[in-house]
Amino acid sequence: MIELEQDGREIQQAADQYNARLVRRVDQTGDLGYFWVQLEGEPVRFEPGQYMTIGVFADGKLVQRPYSVASAPAEAGDGGYEFYVRLVPILRFTTLLWRLPIGHSMRMIGPKGKFLLEPDDQRTHLFVSTGTGIAPFISMIRQSQLDGAPRKTVVVHGCSHVDELGYRTLLEGWQRDHTYPLQYIPTISRPNDPRNAGWTGRTGRAEAIVGSVCTELGLRPERTVVYICGNPEMILRVEAELIDRGFPEFHVKKELYWPKGKDAALLGR
DSSP: OOOOOOOOOOBOSOOTTOOEEEEEEEEEETTEEEEEEEESSSOOOOOTTOEEEEEEEETTEEEEEEEEOOSOGGGHHHHOEEEEEEOOSSSSSHHHHTTOOTTOEEEEEEEEOOOOOOTTOOSEEEEEEEGGGGHHHHHHHHHHHHTTOOOOEEEEEEESSGGGOTTHHHHHHHHHHTSSOEEEEEEESOTTSGGGTTOOSEESOHHHHHHHHHHHHTOOGGGEEEEEEEOHHHHHHHHHHHHHTTOOGGGEEEEESSOTTSOTGGGTO
16 A cells, blocks of 8 residues: 555534535455445435535635446435545545544535436447446446346456455356346456466456457447546547447547546546
């Protein structure tokens, strides 16, 4: 885990702008975690693929970041909104989030975003992501399942280390039990790292294997829609690979986790 600068900012416990609470947290690794934030009062409806902005006041300033929702819209009233977050080693929002106790008040606004499923789309859905970029796809699958309208789906998820494969158990269970018509294809970019000892699955970055996945699974451009979420370099490379393979540009939908040309750490993601 990356060494963190000590965050000594004073988090404000109460504010008129607070309208939600942190109700649950599950740590995946030292710098990856699942967080559930629940609105006070009626939940706000969102579409799978959209994001909410969450934040707290620290040293008198509102510090906040947008995150894609990983839970299904239908679950917002009971369980809140689920977010999959990586701790960034600079004093922005995530170092505050990691310090919050369960029950702490927060500010949450939204939803926003146009990274949405097409209605009644019967094509095979190819979801390509890296790191926490898998979150909107989990929301899409969960809601499609609840709606009784599953879509044939291929999930390609790339990470540096095996223990960073978010939602791995859930995705493997859906595939194994045939509770959702998906194929889960995780890939590890640092296979020789001791942290990945024992890994026997695919290796290489997501953009490096997406072409072979299309070939192996017979994903044809006219019968496949592609959604990509993660860092912009990966997105551009995946998009270029697929266009070279005959995928029309309008068959490829993308969600940047930070603006192209910007350092993700500087944005506090």
